[in-house]
Amino acid sequence: MSGWKSAGITYVQYANICARALRNALKDEARTQQVLARNTNGLKFQKWENGVSKEQQFVRKAEAAQ
Template sequence: MSFFWREAGLTYLQYANVSAKALRNVLKDQAKAVAIRREEQFAKVQVWKDGKQGDTRVIDASGNKLNL
């Protein structure tokens, strides 16, 4: 037995992304805003030198610095 997403030519990750996007589109406005905010990604980068913590930078998915 094969999974339907595989028969459609999708990877599981592609299938999961399509399903999540479809779910977010049918949510009510307040819940949709929370879900969209939750999908944003960022990274926190800390530079260490000589055993001491240096500056902390927060970078979003497009590479822009954020002020959090």
């Protein structure tokens, strides 16, 4: 059995954990704002009525990496 399966997580969660660990392990010269910005998430909500989309709203905006 795969390690991620035995840990009780999905493959996507496993891949995200690996990507985050790799970004955090980068040397300082490779650790740019563009790379660190990939480590943030945002959440949008958009309501649909009768096949027409309404205005998008941010539930949580992604914050810039420091």
